Amino acid sequence: MKRMLLFFLLIVLVAGGAFISITRDWQTPEIKLPDTKYVNHEVIAMTSDNRGLGEICYYLDGKSESKSCVHAGGAAVYELKVDLSSLADGEHEMCITAADENQMFPNKANLCRAYTLDKVPPKAVLEAATRYMQRGGAAAVFVSTPERETDIQVIVGDYQFPFISNAEGTRHFAIFAHPHDIEMAAFKPVVQIKDLAGNTRRLLIGTISKDRTFNKDNLNVPHSFIESKALEMLNKEGSDKETFLEMNRNLRAASQAKIRSATSAAEAIAPMWQGVFYRNAGAPKAQYADHRTYLLDNEKIDQQTHFGLDIAGLATMPIRAANDGVVTFADYVGIYGNCILINHGGHVSTLYAHLSQIDVTPGTSVTKEQVIGRSGNTGMAGGDHLHYATYVADVPVEPTEWFDSFWLKSRIDAIYSDFKATE
Ligand SMILES: [Zn+2]
Numbered sequence: 001m002k003r004m005l006l007f008f009l010l011i012v013l014v015a016g017g018a019f020i021s022i023t024r025d026w027q028t029p030e031i032k033l034p035d036t037k038y039v040n041h042e043v044i045a046m047t048s049d050n051r052g053l054g055e056i057c058y059y060l061d062g063k064s065e066s067k068s069c070v071h072a073g074g075a076a077v078y079e080l081k082v083d084l085s086s087l088a089d090g091e092h093e094m095c096i097t098a099a100d101e102n103q104m105f106p107n108k109a110n111l112c113r114a115y116t117l118d119k120v121p122p123k124a125v126l127e128a129a130t131r132y133m134q135r136g137g138a139a140a141v142f143v144s145t146p147e148r149e150t151d152i153q154v155i156v157g158d159y160q161f162p163f164i165s166n167a168e169g170t171r172h173f174a175i176f177a178h179p180h181d182i183e184m185a186a187f188k189p190v191v192q193i194k195d196l197a198g199n200t201r202r203l204l205i206g207t208i209s210k211d212r213t214f215n216k217d218n219l220n221v222p223h224s225f226i227e228s229k230a231l232e233m234l235n236k237e238g239s240d241k242e243t244f245l246e247m248n249r250n251l252r253a254a255s256q257a258k259i260r261s262a263t264s265a266a267e268a269i270a271p272m273w274q275g276v277f278y279r280n281a282g283a284p285k286a287q288y289a290d291h292r293t294y295l296l297d298n299e300k301i302d303q304q305t306h307f308g309l310d311i312a313g314l315a316t317m318p319i320r321a322a323n324d325g326v327v328t329f330a331d332y333v334g335i336y337g338n339c340i341l342i343n344h345g346g347h348v349s350t351l352y353a354h355l356s357q358i359d360v361t362p363g364t365s366v367t368k369e370q371v372i373g374r375s376g377n378t379g380m381a382g383g384d385h386l387h388y389a390t391y392v393a394d395v396p397v398e399p400t401e402w403f404d405s406f407w408l409k410s411r412i413d414a415i416y417s418d419f420k421a422t423e
Pocket residue numbers: 286306308309310386387388
Protein backbone atom coordinates (compact mmCIF):
# COMPACT_ATOMS: atom_id res chain seq x y z
CA MET A 1 0.00 0.00 0.00
CA LYS A 2 2.79 2.36 0.93
CA ARG A 3 4.55 1.47 -2.32
CA MET A 4 1.40 2.19 -4.30
CA LEU A 5 1.11 5.58 -2.66
CA LEU A 6 4.75 6.41 -3.42
CA PHE A 7 4.30 5.30 -7.02
CA PHE A 8 1.17 7.44 -7.33
CA LEU A 9 3.01 10.42 -5.86
CA LEU A 10 5.81 9.91 -8.36
CA ILE A 11 3.32 9.86 -11.25
CA VAL A 12 1.78 13.11 -10.01
CA LEU A 13 5.19 14.76 -9.72
CA VAL A 14 6.29 13.67 -13.18
CA ALA A 15 2.99 14.69 -14.79
CA GLY A 16 2.99 18.00 -12.91
CA GLY A 17 6.59 18.68 -13.94
CA ALA A 18 5.75 17.87 -17.55
CA PHE A 19 2.69 20.17 -17.37
CA ILE A 20 4.76 23.01 -15.99
CA SER A 21 7.55 22.53 -18.49
CA ILE A 22 5.02 22.57 -21.37
CA THR A 23 3.04 25.55 -20.16
CA ARG A 24 5.93 27.46 -18.71
CA ASP A 25 7.23 30.24 -20.95
CA TRP A 26 10.98 30.15 -20.47
CA GLN A 27 11.63 33.11 -22.66
CA THR A 28 12.01 36.56 -21.16
CA PRO A 29 10.46 39.49 -23.06
CA GLU A 30 12.69 41.48 -25.36
CA ILE A 31 13.18 45.24 -24.87
CA LYS A 32 14.68 47.50 -27.52
CA LEU A 33 15.61 51.12 -26.87
CA PRO A 34 16.84 53.50 -29.59
CA ASP A 35 20.61 53.45 -29.88
CA THR A 36 21.02 57.24 -30.03
CA LYS A 37 22.69 59.62 -27.64
CA TYR A 38 20.41 62.61 -28.16
CA VAL A 39 16.63 62.74 -27.91
CA ASN A 40 14.29 65.72 -28.11
CA HIS A 41 10.93 64.87 -26.55
CA GLU A 42 10.23 61.16 -26.32
CA VAL A 43 11.81 57.75 -26.44
CA ILE A 44 9.97 54.81 -27.94
CA ALA A 45 10.71 51.46 -26.29
CA MET A 46 9.77 48.37 -28.32
CA THR A 47 8.90 45.36 -26.19
CA SER A 48 8.01 41.92 -27.51
CA ASP A 49 7.32 38.41 -26.28
CA ASN A 50 6.28 35.28 -28.21
CA ARG A 51 3.75 34.22 -25.56
CA GLY A 52 2.34 37.68 -24.96
CA LEU A 53 3.31 40.69 -22.83
CA GLY A 54 2.01 41.62 -19.39
CA GLU A 55 2.99 44.66 -17.38
CA ILE A 56 5.44 47.15 -18.92
CA CYS A 57 6.91 49.94 -16.82
CA TYR A 58 9.41 52.72 -17.08
CA TYR A 59 11.16 54.85 -14.53
CA LEU A 60 13.57 57.74 -14.89
CA ASP A 61 16.84 58.65 -13.23
CA GLY A 62 16.50 55.74 -10.77
CA LYS A 63 13.53 57.40 -9.06
CA SER A 64 10.79 54.99 -8.03
CA GLU A 65 8.22 57.82 -7.86
CA SER A 66 8.66 58.34 -11.60
CA LYS A 67 7.62 54.74 -12.25
CA SER A 68 4.68 54.37 -14.58
CA CYS A 69 3.15 51.12 -15.82
CA VAL A 70 0.76 49.88 -18.46
CA HIS A 71 -0.63 46.40 -19.11
CA ALA A 72 0.02 45.17 -22.62
CA GLY A 73 -2.85 42.65 -22.38
CA GLY A 74 -1.01 39.73 -23.95
CA ALA A 75 0.12 41.58 -27.11
CA ALA A 76 3.12 40.04 -28.86
CA VAL A 77 4.59 43.47 -29.51
CA TYR A 78 4.02 46.64 -27.52
CA GLU A 79 5.36 50.12 -28.24
CA LEU A 80 5.83 52.20 -25.11
CA LYS A 81 6.18 55.92 -25.71
CA VAL A 82 7.95 57.67 -22.89
CA ASP A 83 7.29 61.40 -22.89
CA LEU A 84 10.28 63.38 -21.66
CA SER A 85 9.03 66.86 -22.49
CA SER A 86 8.47 67.83 -18.84
CA LEU A 87 12.09 67.07 -17.90
CA ALA A 88 14.92 69.59 -17.97
CA ASP A 89 17.42 69.30 -20.82
CA GLY A 90 20.51 67.28 -19.94
CA GLU A 91 21.52 63.73 -19.05
CA HIS A 92 18.81 61.28 -18.04
CA GLU A 93 18.70 57.56 -17.42
CA MET A 94 15.68 55.59 -18.54
CA CYS A 95 14.83 52.07 -17.39
CA ILE A 96 12.20 49.81 -18.90
CA THR A 97 10.86 46.65 -17.31
CA ALA A 98 8.66 44.20 -19.17
CA ALA A 99 6.93 41.07 -17.85
CA ASP A 100 5.25 38.41 -19.92
CA GLU A 101 1.69 37.12 -19.46
CA ASN A 102 2.67 33.95 -17.62
CA GLN A 103 0.43 34.00 -14.52
CA MET A 104 2.36 31.54 -12.43
CA PHE A 105 5.95 32.41 -13.27
CA PRO A 106 6.13 35.73 -15.11
CA ASN A 107 9.48 36.31 -16.80
CA LYS A 108 10.79 39.80 -16.43
CA ALA A 109 13.29 41.76 -18.47
CA ASN A 110 14.80 45.10 -17.73
CA LEU A 111 16.93 47.52 -19.72
CA CYS A 112 18.41 50.92 -18.84
CA ARG A 113 20.03 53.49 -21.12
CA ALA A 114 21.32 57.03 -20.72
CA TYR A 115 20.10 59.81 -23.02
CA THR A 116 20.92 63.46 -23.47
CA LEU A 117 17.69 65.40 -23.67
CA ASP A 118 17.81 68.47 -25.92
CA LYS A 119 14.56 70.26 -26.74
CA VAL A 120 16.06 73.46 -28.13
CA PRO A 121 16.02 73.90 -31.94
CA PRO A 122 19.49 74.66 -33.35
CA LYS A 123 20.47 78.30 -33.66
CA ALA A 124 21.18 79.42 -37.18
CA VAL A 125 21.83 82.72 -38.94
CA LEU A 126 21.22 83.42 -42.61
CA GLU A 127 24.42 85.34 -43.35
CA ALA A 128 24.01 86.01 -47.08
CA ALA A 129 21.92 84.90 -50.02
CA THR A 130 21.50 85.78 -53.69
CA ARG A 131 18.91 88.54 -53.97
CA TYR A 132 17.44 87.76 -57.40
CA MET A 133 17.19 84.62 -59.50
CA GLN A 134 15.04 83.27 -62.29
CA ARG A 135 12.87 80.20 -62.69
CA GLY A 136 15.12 77.39 -63.90
CA GLY A 137 18.17 79.22 -62.58
CA ALA A 138 20.50 78.97 -59.59
CA ALA A 139 21.28 81.03 -56.46
CA ALA A 140 23.53 80.71 -53.41
CA VAL A 141 23.13 80.92 -49.64
CA PHE A 142 25.52 81.12 -46.69
CA VAL A 143 24.36 80.08 -43.20
CA SER A 144 26.17 79.94 -39.85
CA THR A 145 25.28 77.67 -36.94
CA PRO A 146 27.09 78.15 -33.60
CA GLU A 147 26.99 74.43 -32.82
CA ARG A 148 28.05 71.58 -35.04
CA GLU A 149 24.95 70.24 -36.78
CA THR A 150 24.27 66.91 -38.37
CA ASP A 151 21.98 67.84 -41.16
CA ILE A 152 21.54 71.04 -43.16
CA GLN A 153 19.98 71.47 -46.57
CA VAL A 154 17.99 73.82 -48.76
CA ILE A 155 14.47 72.57 -49.39
CA VAL A 156 12.49 73.74 -52.42
CA GLY A 157 9.25 71.79 -52.72
CA ASP A 158 10.32 68.16 -53.03
CA TYR A 159 13.85 69.14 -54.08
CA GLN A 160 16.81 69.09 -51.69
CA PHE A 161 20.14 70.86 -52.09
CA PRO A 162 23.10 69.88 -49.89
CA PHE A 163 25.57 72.31 -48.33
CA ILE A 164 29.34 72.25 -48.09
CA SER A 165 30.59 73.13 -44.60
CA ASN A 166 33.79 74.44 -43.02
CA ALA A 167 35.98 72.06 -41.01
CA GLU A 168 34.29 73.06 -37.73
CA GLY A 169 30.85 72.36 -39.20
CA THR A 170 29.65 75.81 -38.17
CA ARG A 171 29.50 77.62 -41.54
CA HIS A 172 27.71 76.33 -44.59
CA PHE A 173 27.42 77.27 -48.26
CA ALA A 174 24.91 75.91 -50.76
CA ILE A 175 23.83 76.54 -54.31
CA PHE A 176 20.15 75.87 -54.92
CA ALA A 177 17.80 76.12 -57.87
CA HIS A 178 14.34 77.27 -58.73
CA PRO A 179 13.48 74.02 -60.56
CA HIS A 180 11.63 74.82 -63.79
CA ASP A 181 8.54 72.84 -62.72
CA ILE A 182 8.05 74.69 -59.40
CA GLU A 183 5.30 77.26 -59.88
CA MET A 184 6.04 80.84 -58.78
CA ALA A 185 3.62 80.73 -55.82
CA ALA A 186 5.15 77.48 -54.60
CA PHE A 187 8.73 78.73 -54.71
CA LYS A 188 9.65 79.27 -51.03
CA PRO A 189 13.23 78.08 -50.53
CA VAL A 190 14.11 77.32 -46.90
CA VAL A 191 17.24 76.24 -45.09
CA GLN A 192 16.42 73.31 -42.83
CA ILE A 193 18.81 72.55 -39.97
CA LYS A 194 18.33 69.43 -37.89
CA ASP A 195 20.41 68.83 -34.75
CA LEU A 196 21.50 65.49 -33.30
CA ALA A 197 18.38 65.29 -31.13
CA GLY A 198 16.13 65.82 -34.17
CA ASN A 199 15.13 69.43 -33.36
CA THR A 200 14.53 71.35 -36.58
CA ARG A 201 15.01 75.02 -37.44
CA ARG A 202 13.80 76.44 -40.74
CA LEU A 203 15.02 79.72 -42.19
CA LEU A 204 13.21 81.25 -45.12
CA ILE A 205 15.62 82.39 -47.85
CA GLY A 206 14.29 85.65 -49.20
CA THR A 207 15.63 85.24 -52.74
CA ILE A 208 13.18 86.68 -55.26
CA SER A 209 12.64 84.59 -58.37
CA LYS A 210 11.49 85.93 -61.70
CA ASP A 211 9.17 83.88 -63.87
CA ARG A 212 10.05 83.08 -67.46
CA THR A 213 8.58 81.10 -70.28
CA PHE A 214 10.29 78.12 -71.82
CA ASN A 215 10.25 77.25 -75.52
CA LYS A 216 7.72 74.90 -77.01
CA ASP A 217 8.90 72.81 -79.90
CA ASN A 218 7.41 70.25 -82.29
CA LEU A 219 9.75 67.51 -83.45
CA ASN A 220 8.94 65.29 -86.40
CA VAL A 221 10.41 61.87 -85.79
CA PRO A 222 11.51 60.08 -88.99
CA HIS A 223 10.95 56.32 -89.14
CA SER A 224 14.59 55.91 -90.22
CA PHE A 225 15.73 57.57 -86.98
CA ILE A 226 13.70 55.16 -84.86
CA GLU A 227 14.97 52.15 -86.76
CA SER A 228 18.64 53.11 -86.59
CA LYS A 229 18.44 54.16 -82.92
CA ALA A 230 16.49 51.05 -81.94
CA LEU A 231 19.43 48.99 -83.13
CA GLU A 232 21.87 51.08 -81.08
CA MET A 233 19.90 51.49 -77.86
CA LEU A 234 17.32 48.71 -77.60
CA ASN A 235 17.37 45.05 -78.33
CA LYS A 236 13.68 44.70 -78.99
CA GLU A 237 11.19 44.40 -81.81
CA GLY A 238 7.90 46.25 -82.14
CA SER A 239 6.18 48.97 -84.11
CA ASP A 240 8.13 52.19 -84.66
CA LYS A 241 5.76 54.01 -82.31
CA GLU A 242 6.24 51.46 -79.53
CA THR A 243 9.98 51.46 -80.09
CA PHE A 244 10.16 55.24 -79.99
CA LEU A 245 8.11 55.47 -76.79
CA GLU A 246 10.28 52.79 -75.21
CA MET A 247 13.33 54.95 -75.94
CA ASN A 248 11.81 58.36 -75.31
CA ARG A 249 9.97 57.48 -72.08
CA ASN A 250 11.45 54.46 -70.34
CA LEU A 251 15.02 54.72 -71.53
CA ARG A 252 14.93 58.52 -71.05
CA ALA A 253 13.68 58.18 -67.46
CA ALA A 254 16.25 55.49 -66.67
CA SER A 255 19.07 57.53 -68.23
CA GLN A 256 18.05 60.70 -66.37
CA ALA A 257 17.88 58.73 -63.11
CA LYS A 258 21.36 57.36 -63.73
CA ILE A 259 22.84 60.82 -64.32
CA ARG A 260 20.97 62.24 -61.31
CA SER A 261 22.35 59.52 -59.05
CA ALA A 262 25.86 60.14 -60.44
CA THR A 263 25.55 63.86 -59.65
CA SER A 264 24.28 63.05 -56.15
CA ALA A 265 27.08 60.58 -55.56
CA ALA A 266 29.75 63.10 -56.61
CA GLU A 267 32.05 64.03 -53.76
CA ALA A 268 31.15 67.15 -51.77
CA ILE A 269 34.11 69.40 -52.54
CA ALA A 270 34.67 73.14 -52.47
CA PRO A 271 33.99 75.07 -55.70
CA MET A 272 36.87 74.51 -58.14
CA TRP A 273 35.75 76.72 -60.98
CA GLN A 274 38.07 79.42 -62.26
CA GLY A 275 35.86 82.23 -63.46
CA VAL A 276 33.12 81.88 -65.99
CA PHE A 277 32.20 78.51 -67.52
CA TYR A 278 33.46 77.83 -71.04
CA ARG A 279 30.85 77.31 -73.75
CA ASN A 280 31.86 74.85 -76.45
CA ALA A 281 31.73 76.44 -79.92
CA GLY A 282 28.80 75.90 -82.27
CA ALA A 283 25.29 77.00 -83.03
CA PRO A 284 22.62 76.63 -80.31
CA LYS A 285 20.05 74.09 -81.50
CA ALA A 286 17.91 73.60 -78.42
CA GLN A 287 17.63 75.37 -75.07
CA TYR A 288 17.24 74.43 -71.43
CA ALA A 289 13.70 73.29 -70.46
CA ASP A 290 12.37 73.31 -74.04
CA HIS A 291 9.03 71.56 -73.99
CA ARG A 292 9.02 69.11 -76.89
CA THR A 293 6.08 67.48 -78.59
CA TYR A 294 7.07 64.48 -80.68
CA LEU A 295 5.17 63.75 -83.92
CA LEU A 296 5.24 60.50 -85.85
CA ASP A 297 3.39 60.69 -89.22
CA ASN A 298 1.73 63.88 -87.90
CA GLU A 299 0.42 62.08 -84.82
CA LYS A 300 1.40 63.53 -81.41
CA ILE A 301 2.96 60.55 -79.68
CA ASP A 302 4.95 62.00 -76.77
CA GLN A 303 5.97 65.08 -74.80
CA GLN A 304 9.22 65.60 -72.88
CA THR A 305 11.31 68.39 -71.41
CA HIS A 306 14.84 68.95 -72.67
CA PHE A 307 17.22 69.65 -69.80
CA GLY A 308 20.30 70.83 -71.63
CA LEU A 309 21.70 73.07 -74.28
CA ASP A 310 22.28 71.51 -77.71
CA ILE A 311 25.29 72.88 -79.55
CA ALA A 312 26.05 71.85 -83.12
CA GLY A 313 29.47 72.62 -84.55
CA LEU A 314 31.74 70.60 -86.79
CA ALA A 315 31.23 66.85 -86.80
CA THR A 316 33.42 65.05 -84.23
CA MET A 317 34.69 68.39 -82.95
CA PRO A 318 36.86 68.33 -79.82
CA ILE A 319 34.74 68.86 -76.68
CA ARG A 320 36.28 70.87 -73.86
CA ALA A 321 35.61 70.87 -70.11
CA ALA A 322 33.56 73.92 -69.11
CA ASN A 323 35.68 74.50 -66.03
CA ASP A 324 38.12 72.91 -63.59
CA GLY A 325 36.77 69.81 -61.93
CA VAL A 326 36.95 66.08 -61.42
CA VAL A 327 35.42 63.54 -63.82
CA THR A 328 32.77 61.61 -61.89
CA PHE A 329 31.38 59.53 -64.72
CA ALA A 330 32.41 58.59 -68.28
CA ASP A 331 30.39 55.86 -69.98
CA TYR A 332 27.52 55.01 -72.34
CA VAL A 333 24.10 55.84 -70.81
CA GLY A 334 20.88 55.19 -72.79
CA ILE A 335 19.58 58.36 -74.44
CA TYR A 336 22.78 60.30 -73.67
CA GLY A 337 25.01 57.79 -75.48
CA ASN A 338 28.67 58.26 -74.60
CA CYS A 339 28.73 60.93 -71.93
CA ILE A 340 30.99 62.60 -69.37
CA LEU A 341 29.99 64.16 -66.07
CA ILE A 342 32.35 66.62 -64.35
CA ASN A 343 32.07 67.65 -60.68
CA HIS A 344 33.12 71.32 -60.32
CA GLY A 345 32.60 71.38 -56.53
CA GLY A 346 29.87 73.17 -54.60
CA HIS A 347 27.58 70.38 -55.86
CA VAL A 348 27.71 71.79 -59.42
CA SER A 349 28.23 69.31 -62.29
CA THR A 350 28.27 69.56 -66.08
CA LEU A 351 27.25 66.84 -68.54
CA TYR A 352 28.56 66.31 -72.09
CA ALA A 353 26.46 63.84 -74.09
CA HIS A 354 26.15 62.09 -77.50
CA LEU A 355 29.97 61.91 -77.78
CA SER A 356 31.70 59.80 -80.42
CA GLN A 357 34.81 59.55 -78.26
CA ILE A 358 35.61 59.81 -74.52
CA ASP A 359 39.18 60.83 -73.61
CA VAL A 360 38.93 60.88 -69.80
CA THR A 361 38.23 58.39 -67.04
CA PRO A 362 36.39 58.80 -63.71
CA GLY A 363 38.58 60.31 -61.02
CA THR A 364 40.64 62.38 -63.47
CA SER A 365 41.10 66.06 -62.68
CA VAL A 366 40.47 68.32 -65.64
CA THR A 367 41.12 71.98 -66.24
CA LYS A 368 38.94 74.54 -67.99
CA GLU A 369 38.94 74.11 -71.79
CA GLN A 370 40.84 70.82 -71.62
CA VAL A 371 39.72 68.44 -74.41
CA ILE A 372 37.76 65.57 -72.85
CA GLY A 373 36.29 63.89 -75.95
CA ARG A 374 34.71 64.42 -79.36
CA SER A 375 31.16 65.26 -80.36
CA GLY A 376 28.99 62.65 -82.03
CA ASN A 377 25.45 61.31 -82.31
CA THR A 378 25.42 58.39 -79.86
CA GLY A 379 22.25 57.91 -77.84
CA MET A 380 19.09 59.82 -78.75
CA ALA A 381 20.73 62.20 -81.24
CA GLY A 382 19.62 62.68 -84.85
CA GLY A 383 22.87 64.33 -85.88
CA ASP A 384 26.29 65.22 -84.53
CA HIS A 385 25.92 67.72 -81.67
CA LEU A 386 26.85 68.26 -78.03
CA HIS A 387 24.13 67.99 -75.40
CA TYR A 388 25.51 70.14 -72.57
CA ALA A 389 23.73 70.28 -69.21
CA THR A 390 24.46 71.91 -65.84
CA TYR A 391 23.29 70.35 -62.58
CA VAL A 392 23.02 71.82 -59.10
CA ALA A 393 22.94 68.75 -56.86
CA ASP A 394 20.80 66.44 -59.04
CA VAL A 395 18.65 69.20 -60.55
CA PRO A 396 19.29 70.40 -64.12
CA VAL A 397 19.49 74.20 -64.29
CA GLU A 398 19.81 76.89 -66.96
CA PRO A 399 23.39 76.39 -68.26
CA THR A 400 23.74 79.81 -69.91
CA GLU A 401 23.80 81.65 -66.54
CA TRP A 402 27.17 80.03 -65.85
CA PHE A 403 28.60 81.47 -69.12
CA ASP A 404 27.86 85.00 -67.85
CA SER A 405 30.72 86.37 -65.75
CA PHE A 406 28.63 89.15 -64.18
CA TRP A 407 25.96 86.66 -63.14
CA LEU A 408 28.50 84.18 -61.75
CA LYS A 409 30.37 86.88 -59.78
CA SER A 410 27.35 88.64 -58.33
CA ARG A 411 24.93 85.76 -57.77
CA ILE A 412 27.19 82.88 -56.74
CA ASP A 413 30.83 83.82 -56.18
CA ALA A 414 30.01 86.86 -54.00
CA ILE A 415 28.12 84.64 -51.54
CA TYR A 416 30.90 82.06 -51.63
CA SER A 417 33.49 84.79 -50.91
CA ASP A 418 31.53 85.80 -47.78
CA PHE A 419 31.52 82.16 -46.66
CA LYS A 420 35.28 81.81 -47.36
CA ALA A 421 36.17 85.11 -45.66
CA THR A 422 34.75 83.97 -42.33
CA GLU A 423 36.39 80.54 -42.37
ZN1 LIG B 1 20.01 67.76 -76.02
